[in-house]
Amino acid sequence: MRDRIKSAxxxxxxxxxxxxxxxxxxxxxxxxxxxVAWVLHSSLGLPWHRIVGAGGEIKLRGDSAIEQRLRLxxxxxxxxxxxxxxxxHEFRFPMPSKSRPHRxxxxxx
DNA sequence: TCCGTGACGCGAT
DNA sequence: CATCGCGCCACGG
Numbered sequence: 707m708r709d710r711i712k713s714a715x716x717x718x719x720x721x722x723x724x725x726x727x728x729x730x731x732x733x734x735x736x737x738x739x740x741x742v743a744w745v746l747h748s749s750l751g752l753p754w755h756r757i758v759g760a761g762g763e764i765k766l767r768g769d770s771a772i773e774q775r776l777r778l779x780x781x782x783x784x785x786x787x788x789x790x791x792x793x794x795h796e797f798r799f800p801m802p803s804k805s806r807p808h809r810x811x812x813x814x815x
Numbered sequence: 816t817c818c819g820t821g822a823c824g825c826g827a828t
Numbered sequence: 829c830a831t832c833g834c835g836c837c838a839c840g841g
Binding site: 725726727730737738739740741742743744746747754757758759760761764765766767770771774 | 821822823824825
Binding site: 707735737738740744 | 835
C-alpha cells in the first residue's frame with residue numbers, strides 16, 4: 707500500500723504540487739490522507755515538498771514549513787499568501803478510465 | 816486489545 | 829477567514 711502511495715507521490719512533476727487527499731485517491735485509497743502524510747514522514751527519496759494540504763495550505767510547522775516553501779519556490783511554484791496557488795500548480799492525475807468530454811469533444815475533427 | 820496521536824479533509828458555525 | 833467537530837486509518841504504548 708505504501709508503494710501505491712509512494713508511486714502516486716512520485717508522479718507529481720517538478721513545479722507542480724498535489725494534496726494528501728488527492729494522492730490518496732490517485733493511489734486508490736480515498737480517505738487515506740493521513741496515511742499519505744505518514745508515508746511522507748517515514749520514507750526518504752520522495753518529492754515531499756510537492757505535497758500540501760487541501761487548498762494549497764502548507765501543513766508543516768516551523769522550519770520544515772519554511773523549507774517546503776523554499777523548495778517549492780525553487781521549482782517555480784507561486785504562493786497566494788500562505789498557500790500555494792493551486793490554480794496554477796495543482797497536478798491533475800490522469801483519469802483511470804475514459805477521459806472526460808468536458809463540454810465539447812469532437813476529437814475527430 | 817483499547818486508547819491516544821497525527822505533514823488530513825470538509826462541512827458547519 | 830478562524831475554529832470546532834467528526835470521520836478516517838495505521839502506529840505505538
